[in-house]
Amino acid sequence: MRTRRIALACSTVVGLLLTACGSDSTKTADTSASAGTASSSPSSSPSTATSGTDAGPVLPTAIGAGEGSLDIIAWAGYAENGSTDPATDWVTQFQKDSGCKVNVKIGNTSDEMFQLMQSGAFDGVSASGDASVRLIDAGLVAPVNTALIKNYADISSFLKDQPYNSSDGKNFGIPHGWGANYLMYNSDVVTTAPDSWGVVFDKASPYKGKITAYDAPIYIADAALYLKSAKPELGIKDPYSLTQAQFDAAVSVLKDQRAVVGEYWSNYAVSQTAFEQGSIVMGTTWQIIYNLAVANNAKLKTVLPKEGATGWSDTWMVSSKAKHPNCMYMWMDYITSPDVQAQVAAYFGEAPANPKACALISDKTHCDVFKATDEAFAKSVHFWATPRKKCLDGSGDNCVPFSEWIKAWTAIKG
């Protein structure tokens, strides 16, 4: 007992000493990590972006020799190397062509991708709009010289120079593909095909405990989109630009939904098993989850409800701290080539950014189904974007910022 006491006393003293010296060094470490962002104010995204590029490399004018390695963050299904399914592999060919060994880190949510990019350990990311704006504002991604990407000219014009992939006239990435978040249901259990998102927000749902929702703050936009047509008196125009009253209404819908949710999902494989087992019969999904589950004989159907849908338009971005920028440029060129776009789009279930891919997909209706070249449809899908105080749709300076969305999401789940 006596020796224990002494040991305890000693460790306390050491601990106290450390607090004195340790806190200092921690602070310096933190300062350097967030130096690019500490001074940024909500409205100064262009200037922050510039400050990010000052420190980083200038716009490259040519793609140099590959560095032999490439570390990327990707959505599941975007950079397949045959480990999920031996027949699904476009990374191996890239490695042969470029000599860059590819390490893929799957990002499950945009928040996770943003966090991973802050580590500085990755060369690039397939960012959706709710991560890309933050990445640009924080100076974590570098401007891209689109002239070096020979497939860039073929990419659908309505995906270029958008708020989520450019800032202040500079391009910050290459469009990858886009699509909508669908409503999926188990056709054995749900016999009347739903046509509205209302079925997942119904607090008296007959499918109580078997409904799923996407486990991320950005899902609040799905409730806002539903309210846009269900409660027109709220005057919601853009689900990512919400006034406090509109935001509160959406949160209230989601708090009601909490009572019928069986599980929130953020990992696509976990959601897939839930639908396959039947523990979940209805909820928002990605086409790839549907494809994988149906391949395992699950009785599932997807619909695009009448309210429209939220969705994604993803962009390959280059880290401002990339250690292998040449390999990243080669990757961006490779991934947007018609042949690879065809493979990704068919596997993931999305519209390819490069419409030249359409002719190469074995299912000739693919691009019609996903309306890949339908600009009007693309405009009706509400692509994920990072909400901020200065409204994204330009309607004013009174929008609820993303930090409030995050807090509300924890409160919704309770």
Add this chain to the structure above:
Amino acid sequence: MLRLGSLLTGPVLWIVVLYFGSLISLFVTSFYRLPDDGIGITEKLGTSNYRELASASVYHDVVIRTVVIAALVTIIDVFLALPIAFYIAKIATPRARTALITAVLVPLWGSYLVKAFAWRAILGSPGGVLNKTFGSSPGYGLPAVVIVLAYLWLPFMIVPIYAGLERLPDSLLEASNDLGAGFWLTFRTVVVPMLFPAIVAGSVFTFSLSMGDYIAVALVGGPTQMIGSVVYANFASNLPFAAAFATVPVLVMVVYLLGIRRTGALENL
């Protein structure tokens, strides 16, 4: 002496830098806050994260729920571990003893994730193993979290209790028997009081491991949130707040350890 010093440098540095360093960094980070646009970390110290934790009832609910889950897991593990450890230490033959103690420890060599995923397949309703075999299952939710955590941490309770029983002389049991006490009276009045420090030592493991869990709850918890889930959810988007919330289980464990210091259980850890 010099040699001993150089031998200890590595481990001491490990503890000081990695262990205390990360705790201190966690604590310091918890006093920073996000700028208004939610990007990066403002280098301004303040208690805003803690004030938010104190003011919003959702965080209180999550803390209480987590403590209740940890307490339930601990109680279940005590009731499961006592007879198992007693059998291994006092009844089984020496050869069976080795086999049984190995059987208790083997699951610890398997990956946590694999075991949690296996429970996901077992508990799922209606497609899970349990439901297909017995026609009913608790499904995903709070009861499932308690079941899975109780399974995962059971060896951490059995081992200290087994060690405590090894130190309990058989002569005491025989004396109790000679004086006319039956099995249960002996168990209640001789074994359990002498084992109490060992039980408390086991509870430190089961309680603290449950307090910090976020994977089991994500896989089998349905919509349930524990402290770990909220920390994980905020880790990517609001690191200072996540750090502030992560200090809550540290504080709970400090209080817990202070409370049990007098039982002598820390000697049994």
